[in-house]
Amino acid sequence: MNRILITGAASGIGLATAQRLHARGWRLGLLDVNDHALRSLHAELGGDTWFRAVDVTDPAACQAAADDFAAQAGGLDVLFNSAGLLRMxxxxxxxxxxxxxxxxxNVLGVLHMSLACxxxxxxxxxPRVLNMSSASALYGVPDLAVYSASKFAVRGLTEALNLEWRRHxxxxxxxxxxxxxxxxxTGQTYRAPVLERMGVKLSAEDIARAAEQALESQRVHTPVGLPFRVTVLLEKLAPRWVTREILRHLSR
Structure with a gap:
């Protein structure tokens, strides 16, 4: 049985991934800052799931959670760093x-949990570590400047750790x-023009499916959705100013 610890498990992508993997027989450890939502999810999935309310910005709490889940589950195979924050x-x-x-x-939380696990x-x-980066880690996105920067950091950390931890x-x-x-x-009070122009085409379940597929592959980066996969290909083949001009158009 695979054993996975998921941060941000009580909502969105973390929730959808927990539900999907639980249905496939995974042993789940669920972490989120929202204790009430965690308890509801635990009640839904059943008593074989482990959960704890944790703020991933607290390294001591991250370490205690990782240690306790591994002791309860008899080990740990996958960490999914799904917890995140966005302010447009x-x-x-x-x-x-x-x-x-x-x-x-978005950054220190990933580092804290990765080191704890x-x-x-x-x-x-x-063993696997799966991090939530973003399409905004390909080129800086206006009105998402700090979020975009945080996802660039996640992308860089992912690449570096994949090389460093190969020895393990x-x-x-x-x-x-x-x-x-x-x-x-959907809860943003400010709607960035790029969001209005691109629309929201993906569901949390789509990302949960992509997470499961990524864990069966050797890919470091998994772009999700056909339009963004085309954009990634364009970024590799075309001059970088092309991506900049596309984003400038989308952000008007």
Whole structure:
């Protein structure tokens, strides 16, 4: 039985992934800052799931959670860093505290959980770390400036750790979807022009499916959705100014 620890498990992509993998017999550890939503999910999935309310910006709490789940499950095979935060708006109009929180959750949260899980992953036969990056890690997106920067950081961290942790037999990967129909996107009070022009074509279930497929592959980066896969190909083949001009058009 595969054993996975999922952050941000009570909502959106984390929730959809937990539901999908539970149906396939995975042993789940569920982490989220929302204790009430976690308890509801635990009640839905059944008593064989483990859960704990954790803020991923707290490294001691991350370590305790990783240790306790691994002890309860008899080990750990996969960490899915799904917890994230998004605040849309012109960078100078978003509260500085929100910028800080975005970086703390999206970047430091991934680092904290990855380091906390490392000792347990090293003992697994097929260890994986799967991170949520984003299409906005391909080229900086206006009105998502700090979120975009955080996902560039996740992309870079994923690539570096995949090389560093090869000595431990650990595959480190990420998912790169464009906008997904989750509360994090639909709950925005400011709607970035790029969001209005591109639309929201993907569901949380689409990303959960992509996560499952990524865990069976050797890909470091998994672009999600045909339009974005074409954009990634264009980025490789065309001059970089082409991507810039596309984003400029979408952001008007």
């Amino acid at each position: 708006g012109p960078v100078e109009e978003v509260d500085l505290a929100d910028h800080h929180r975005t970086l703390e959750i 490392l000792p347990h992953l090293k003992r697994s036969e097929r 037999g650990i595959q480190v990967q990420d998912l790169m979807p464009p906008f997904v129909n989750t509360p994090m996107v």
